[in-house]
Amino acid sequence: MNQFKYISPKTKEEALEILQEKKSDACIVAGCSNVLPNIRNKKINPKLLVDIVNIEQLKGIYRKEDKIFLGPLTTINELIYSEVIFKEYNVLTQAAEQFADPLVRNTATIGGNLVTASPAADMAVPLLTLGAVIKIESIRQKREVKLKEFFLGPGKTVLQDDEMIVGIEFEQSDINKNGYFVKLGKRKAMAIAIVSLALNLEIKRNKIIQIRIALGSVAPIPIRLTVVEEFLKNKEINNKLVEEAVSKVGEEVNPISDIRASEEYRRYISGILFKRAFNKLT
Amino acid sequence: MKKIEIEFTINGKKRKIFVKPNDLLINIIRNDLYLTGSKYGCGIGECGACTVLLNGEPVLSCLTLALTIDGKEITTIEGLAKGDELHPMQKAFLKNGAVQCGFCTPGMILTATVLLRENSNATEDEIRDYMRGNLCRCTGYVQIVKAIEECASEGKTS
Numbered sequence: 409m410n411q412f413k414y415i416s417p418k419t420k421e422e423a424l425e426i427l428q429e430k431k432s433d434a435c436i437v438a439g440c441s442n443v444l445p446n447i448r449n450k451k452i453n454p455k456l457l458v459d460i461v462n463i464e465q466l467k468g469i470y471r472k473e474d475k476i477f478l479g480p481l482t483t484i485n486e487l488i489y490s491e492v493i494f495k496e497y498n499v500l501t502q503a504a505e506q507f508a509d510p511l512v513r514n515t516a517t518i519g520g521n522l523v524t525a526s527p528a529a530d531m532a533v534p535l536l537t538l539g540a541v542i543k544i545e546s547i548r549q550k551r552e553v554k555l556k557e558f559f560l561g562p563g564k565t566v567l568q569d570d571e572m573i574v575g576i577e578f579e580q581s582d583i584n585k586n587g588y589f590v591k592l593g594k595r596k597a598m599a600i601a602i603v604s605l606a607l608n609l610e611i612k613r614n615k616i617i618q619i620r621i622a623l624g625s626v627a628p629i630p631i632r633l634t635v636v637e638e639f640l641k642n643k644e645i646n647n648k649l650v651e652e653a654v655s656k657v658g659e660e661v662n663p664i665s666d667i668r669a670s671e672e673y674r675r676y677i678s679g680i681l682f683k684r685a686f687n688k689l690t
Numbered sequence: 691m692k693k694i695e696i697e698f699t700i701n702g703k704k705r706k707i708f709v710k711p712n713d714l715l716i717n718i719i720r721n722d723l724y725l726t727g728s729k730y731g732c733g734i735g736e737c738g739a740c741t742v743l744l745n746g747e748p749v750l751s752c753l754t755l756a757l758t759i760d761g762k763e764i765t766t767i768e769g770l771a772k773g774d775e776l777h778p779m780q781k782a783f784l785k786n787g788a789v790q791c792g793f794c795t796p797g798m799i800l801t802a803t804v805l806l807r808e809n810s811n812a813t814e815d816e817i818r819d820y821m822r823g824n825l826c827r828c829t830g831y832v833q834i835v836k837a838i839e840e841c842a843s844e845g846k847t848s
Contacts, residue, residue, distance in 0.1 A: 416757075441750075510823055514749050
């Protein structure tokens, strides 16, 4: 394996200073489950690994007024065992339970899953339907970016070389309580999604008050289906509406053909997964 | 490259060694400490053959930098038996013929002990779900699941 230096700062401020100084020579690691395979496959060649796993400020799941805050170092297993996530943001629990395998889930972090910016990122899809906001810091500035504006392309995000994620936040609301996640892969363990879908829904008297739909592996980035969402909002639920929505889902997604599935199949199955999720929640 | 000293506990014994920043835990365990029970399989976190317990939790030692275990506690398959007395999970694997080529066995057994610690009455479905990151390329899953089920039903979790 290529050589690199290693440093493990104990505070956020220390880590940001290192990033400010080293810029693109530095690579942040936490769980290492993406970075180490990438170094070994020679996809990346960082001169310095900045291991942030010991920074307590970046850990934890807690309530802040009417919001919930996730430290970026929250592991996938911590999400699975969190009672507040299970009760109020169940779509995230469901996605965490389908993430890789129990061994990887012990070290892989939610922040790592987002910065990797895979089009198939399992945690990005439910976080999109929860309306998550990403808190970003550098020595220069602090800023917040909506998750749906965070990804730029495969492996690319709005993060600058000197910035890092310091938190993930989303609101406590009725729509966030009622969610469903479904992932189609070749097998259960370690499978990269062929298509994944999250749906959050608020219904009153058979009418859709609010709806958020997100999909993975159907575009260069995990996406929200805003056209379908607009189409369904304030409508009375009936079979015809669902069938129309299913075909609109297939139109709005923008998949490619690759080793896992063809474009046509992905368009078709996106609609099917939407229907499954919709029926589950209504 | 400059080596750095780390101190940790492995199978109950304190050890101090020097490691390079890019040394992987699996290589240190096998090549420096001569504990060859843990296996190097895929090297990219797909197969689970390199599973060890880090502070009691199963992790993949091929995706763990040796430097990061400073001050922590490691258990490998060699640390499960008490003297000549095998761990109940090891006995159950032997009794049920759950070992074929043996390459996946150390990882399987370590993950299985944590499964039963968390869920001592695990059903077949729960066992299969929890063990999904440990691959057996002899495909001897039926016997492996049977061994874990037997351990669960007898309440022998440690």
